[in-house]
Amino acid sequence: MNLPPLVQSFVLHFGEMGRSWGINRTVGQIYALLYVSPEPLNADQIVDALGVSRSNVSMGLRELQTWNLVLLRHIPDDRRDHFTTPDDVWQILRVLAEERKKREVDPTLSVLRELLMQKPATAEERHAQARMAEMHGLIEQLTTWYDDVKRLETERLAALLALGAKVTKLMEVKDRVIALARPRRKENV
Amino acid sequence: MNLPPLVQSFVLHFGEMGRSWGINRTVGQIYALLYVSPEPLNADQIVDALGVSRSNVSMGLRELQTWNLVLLRHIPDDRRDHFTTPDDVWQILRVLAEERKKREVDPTLSVLRELLMQKPATAEERHAQARMAEMHGLIEQLTTWYDDVKRLETERLAALLALGAKVTKLMEVKDRVIALARPRRKENV
DNA sequence: CTGTGATTTCAGTAATTCCTGAAATCTTGA
DNA sequence: TCAAGATTTCAGGAATTACTGAAATCACAG
Incomplete structure (x- = not known):
């Protein structure tokens, strides 16, 4: 890895942090690097900066794109794709919230809904269903609030x-x- | 695994979901099981219900305890420890928010603070630091809000x-x- | 103390996830 | 259409994480 010390610390931290965020080290590092980089970077520049394989970078960028966390920039007279992050941190926050909801909350909500439709066969199942209903209620309140608030402009x-x-x-x-x-x-x- | 169908679906879902939550399958399953169970369960009952090893359950319960997501209940005339989850879902939400903040946000905040204290040596580092300052500002706003709101009673x-x-x-x-x-x-x- | 049962620890193995280099595919300028 | 460069795919090995059974430790009634 070949980076100014400040940037390197930041990048390494994000790499480690990635764990608790459900992304792998390389993906975390790529994101951090793009975030602090003054210019969009192409894949080879990322390879040089992080010292990982080209294919790993390719897969990492792919994942970041499915998260909508990375933007593709075309530089005139350069065939290679260049990447950045959105520069408004609030925008980043919105995207992150939306994606995590999509991955972590929505599936649970739909499973809960499905299970709540079924007829409980025993007292045990009846109790379980009551608990699921509580959880479902809470999540629904939270997501309703979220859907409401996310529409606000950043100012508000x-x-x-x-x-x-x-x-x-x-x-x-x-x-x-x-x-x-x-x-x-x-x-x- | 030996559970009523409704409960089993719920438990399996939480096991899978655990991935994107930074906990492993068994831990997710144990939590789900305790959450819907009408009575506190002891470790052996969990072993029977989930079909995993005794030691795995022991480690899983341990992890859940470090997350403060599980309560220890003593049943009269029974030497074995029994476990439940808090039954107020709002309480669970609070604990979860607190723990995730502690693990996912606080370390980043402190790294950012540290890096912002350093003197940038180059234009590149200066830019990186400006970006870090933006991120730091956003996170600080969010956590200030959170610290404020988390004190509210559930009603409010x-x-x-x-x-x-x-x-x-x-x-x-x-x-x-x-x-x-x-x-x-x-x-x- | 001692014996019984409950719980935890831990070394080894299984399972999963990550990363790489080589090959395949795609893209575009000539 | 071809050639050169850019990117992606993917099989296999490396690294990490999860899980197990056996042994150690702990807790407490007698």
């Missing part, structure tokens, strides 16, 4: 984050205002 | 989720009210 999303838990204060205020506006019923929202 | 958290993107509407209203209250300055928040 950031504002929402900045507000954090203080949002609940806002909700209380809203409830009070509404209560004032129509004071006849007690339980209104 | 659920209300917040239900509101979803509509929160921004609320924020607009707030801004308008404030603008009305002090109309002299334009850019106020």
Whole structure:
């Protein structure tokens, strides 16, 4: 591996971290390298930088493309493909969230739905199904929220984050205002 | 494996899913089994249910305990340890979020901080550092939000989720009210 | 203490995943 | 159409991770 020390540390860290992210070392390293690189890189440059085989880089880039984490750039008068990452980190976050949901959450949701349709044959199965229903309910709430929030422009999303838990204060205020506006019923929202 | 069909499907799914979650098949299966089981189970019952070796179960339970995903229950007049999962799914979610943050986010944050302290030697390193700063900023915003929100009681958290993107509407209203209250300055928040 | 049963450890093996070099395929300029 | 360069595929070996059975350790009732 032949990289400036700062970049190398970053790349190595991402390589190791890849483990807990479900991608292999090389894929993690390629991503990190492209992320910090000032220019798009072609496959051979990645080979040189990381010291892994050409074919490994090819497979790694492929995987990153299926994750939509990498962009293809054409450089004039150069036949080779060059790669970058999107440069807006919020955009990267969105893509990452979407892909992880697709891989980690959606399949589970669909299995749960399927199992919840079946008729339990025993008390044990009935209990199991009740537990699955709880899990299903939670996941559905989370994904509904996510689908809702992911549409926000970055500006608003950031504002929402900045507000954090203080949002609940806002909700209380809203409830009070509404209560004032129509004071006849007690339980209104 | 010797389980009612409904439970078996669920357990098998979690075993497979474990891959993309950084845990191995057995660990995923043990967790799923405990999650749907009406009673706490001891290690031998898990062995029977899943058809894996006793030592594998022992290691799996160990890992689940380091994740804080499993509870130890003592059954009167029984020397063997029995295991369950917390039964509140929201609680499970909290634990999961906390653990994943600890494993997947915190190490990266600390590496980034460290690298950002160093002096860049070249233009390339300067650019890399700028990119790292962007990433660091985003992660910090997210974790600040998370630290804030995780303290909410389940009630409020659920209300917040239900509101979803509509929160921004609320924020607009707030801004308008404030603008009305002090109309002299334009850019106020 | 001691004996019984429960649990963990660990070395070896099985299974899986990763990576490579060689060959095949694709792409494009001449 | 061909040749040169670029990229991908893939079989096999390397590295890593998962799992097992046997032995060690632990916990506690008698």
